[in-house]
Amino acid sequence: MDKHHKINIEYAKKLGLKSALVYQYVKDMNSDTKLHTIIEEFPYLSNEDVGNSIKSLVEQGLIEFNDDNQIITLSSTIQKTKIRTPISNRSNKIDKSWSPSEDAVEVLQRAGVDAEFIDGLLDEFIIYWSERSSTLVSYNSKFIEYCRLKWAQHTAEIDxxxxxxxxxxxxxxxxxxxxxxxxxxxxxxxxxxxxxxxxxxxxxxxxxxxxxxxxxxxxxxxxxxxxxxxxxKEHTYKFDLFDPYADDEDKSKKSTKGNIKDLRKKYKI
CATH class of the missing domain: 1.10.8 (Helicase, Ruva Protein; domain 3)
Known part of the structure; x- marks a missing residue:
């Protein structure tokens, strides 16, 4: 990856590596941070990893999460009554009435994607994720990726x-x-x-x-x-470069052929 993230060793010891990465990033930003921004910042962490890290940090009182606008801040910067952890006991499966956030739509429109084109992809996106067994912390980043791929196909055909x-x-x-x-x-x-x-x-x-x-x-x-x-799986490939028993098998075949030939000669078969 071309991104490099610094990490405090003490944070890593106390919080765990993944939670420490997320906490350090939010702390360094020193401002409201969108959930999808964190997901995109750490492509090597799964959505589940990010969600569990945020939940852990919220429970420890280090950060706060506003579920209404998907904003993460350092502790004591927003009202506690508005805080809710992004991962709850209930399933985070996509809802049939789901729609992308205003920020997600804005990102797509800045990339030149038409509003009608975005709306036209919403139903098939919801159907796709409702039929999958896996769930996500946020579907906004996936929807952005999906729309941009479809838009690239669409514009390529027009061009x-x-x-x-x-x-x-x-x-x-x-x-x-x-x-x-x-x-x-x-x-x-x-x-x-x-x-x-x-x-x-x-x-x-x-x-x-x-x-x-x-x-x-x-x-x-x-x-x-x-x-x-x-x-x-690199460690398994070095054993597939040659057959260590090939020579023994060849010798065995030659030896067997020789014995049969001798027997035929001896008994005039």
């Missing part, structure tokens, strides 16, 4: 007038494409490293597509997931 094109040797992903990739937690260095491979592959393939951004998004996400999987 090219639905005419497929062969990839150019100097092709590069658009800013929208790169923003979406960053939101998934993939760093710029990883993208730059694998871009030449992507161009070379499709240059040799020769097929044409309406949007190369969409192809690149799929490619880089698959590469990232594969890289994470290989890294986590």
């Amino acid at each position: 090219t007038k639905s005419v497929p094109r062969i990839i150019d040797k100097n092709w590069a992903p658009s800013e929208d494409c790169l923003d979406i990739i960053k939101m998934t937690g993939i760093d710029d260095a990883f993208v730059r490293l694998h871009l030449p491979e992507f161009i070379l592959y499709w240059k040799e393939d020769g097929r044409a597509f309406v949007s190369w951004d969409i192809k690149f998004l799929d490619f880089i996400k698959n590469k990232w997931n594969y890289n994470v999987e290989v890294t986590s």
